[in-house]
Amino acid sequence: MPLVVIEVMPKAEILDPQGKAITSSLARSGYEGIAEVRMGKRFELTVEGEIDAARLEQLQEIAEETLANSVIEDVVGIHVMDQS
Amino acid sequence: MRVGVVTFPGTLDNRDAQRAIRFGGHEPVALWHGDHDLQGVDALVLPGGFSYGDYLRSGAIAAHSPVMREVIGAAESGMPVLGICNGFQMLTEARLLPGALVRNEKGLFIRRDQKLRVERADTAWTNGYEQGSTITIPLKNGEGRFVATEEQLAHIEGEGLVTFRYVDGNPNGALNDIAGLTNERGNVVGLMPHPEHAVELGFGPDTDERMRSGLDGLPMFTNILETIAA
Numbered sequence: 578m579p580l581v582v583i584e585v586m587p588k589a590e591i592l593d594p595q596g597k598a599i600t601s602s603l604a605r606s607g608y609e610g611i612a613e614v615r616m617g618k619r620f621e622l623t624v625e626g627e628i629d630a631a632r633l634e635q636l637q638e639i640a641e642e643t644l645a646n647s648v649i650e651d652v653v654g655i656h657v658m659d660q661s
Numbered sequence: 662m663r664v665g666v667v668t669f670p671g672t673l674d675n676r677d678a679q680r681a682i683r684f685g686g687h688e689p690v691a692l693w694h695g696d697h698d699l700q701g702v703d704a705l706v707l708p709g710g711f712s713y714g715d716y717l718r719s720g721a722i723a724a725h726s727p728v729m730r731e732v733i734g735a736a737e738s739g740m741p742v743l744g745i746c747n748g749f750q751m752l753t754e755a756r757l758l759p760g761a762l763v764r765n766e767k768g769l770f771i772r773r774d775q776k777l778r779v780e781r782a783d784t785a786w787t788n789g790y791e792q793g794s795t796i797t798i799p800l801k802n803g804e805g806r807f808v809a810t811e812e813q814l815a816h817i818e819g820e821g822l823v824t825f826r827y828v829d830g831n832p833n834g835a836l837n838d839i840a841g842l843t844n845e846r847g848n849v850v851g852l853m854p855h856p857e858h859a860v861e862l863g864f865g866p867d868t869d870e871r872m873r874s875g876l877d878g879l880p881m882f883t884n885i886l887e888t889i890a891a
Binding site: 598643 | 754766
């Protein structure tokens with residue numbers, strides 16, 4: 578069955594305290610030159626049947642209406658990983 | 662008035678909300694997230710907690726739960742609906758109120774008695790207060806920072822939809838010190854702090870006179886307006 582990966586990131590203008598905490602932890606651990614870490618979400622959806630235009634439209638809707646909240650997040654990628 | 666309190670898996674403050682409703686002189690009615698039934702209530706409270714573990718986003722899964730279809734319908738037809746903390750998050754996720762609640766600026770869970778200014782004393786839930794007065798009720802959350810798009814914020818301020826603002830310091834980085842909002846009609850109100858935890862002597866915030874004697878949350882539950890001028 579095809580696997581669809583949907584990636585969601587907090588909007589650039591929204592302060593990401595989790596990313597900030599990770600950034601400063603990396604600096605404390607001695608990793609130099611990491612200017613910023615932002616943390617997002619990756620969803621893996623196993624889909625029944627073929628990925629056709631109608632399915633892609635449905636996935637787009639799922640991504641934008643449920644998996645992401647458009648006030649604070651952007652859907653940055655919808656990838657079909659395995660179409661065998 | 663019969664006031665429904667919806668319990669979701671992970672809700673914490675349903676019993677406190679029911680108690681506050683009783684102290685306010687109304688009859689609390691326990692409602693369940695999995696039912697498509699509001700049992701004929703006259704008003705609704707979505708209480709605080711961590712519904713469905715706050716998976717996905719705070720209040721996001723709850724906003725899609727069975728009972729929410731009825732809650733949204735009732736809110737749109739003018740029934741008074743109050744969302745406290747996680748309930749406020751659900752109301753924004755269900756798009757009954759604009760904006761979103763995200764992790765606090767410093768990443769900390771904040772628990773403190775919070776001073777608020779009443780910006781709107783003419784909604785279904787806030788008419789027991791005096792416009793412009795300050796009240797103190799408990800605040801306790803990890804994701805209480807109100808954010809909105811530029812457009813939404815302009816709309817919120819332009820239409821005067823802010824019901825409560827933080828005073829004496831913004832605890833979490835909320836835009837424009839926003840602690841609570843209403844909708845255009847004034848029947849839906851959401852706020853992060855907890856009025857239901859300031860309704861009973863011995864259990865509220867400290868006051869100048871006595872420890873834990875703050876009752877500033879009570880007017881929220883005494884003066885619920887069934888109909889509100891549109």
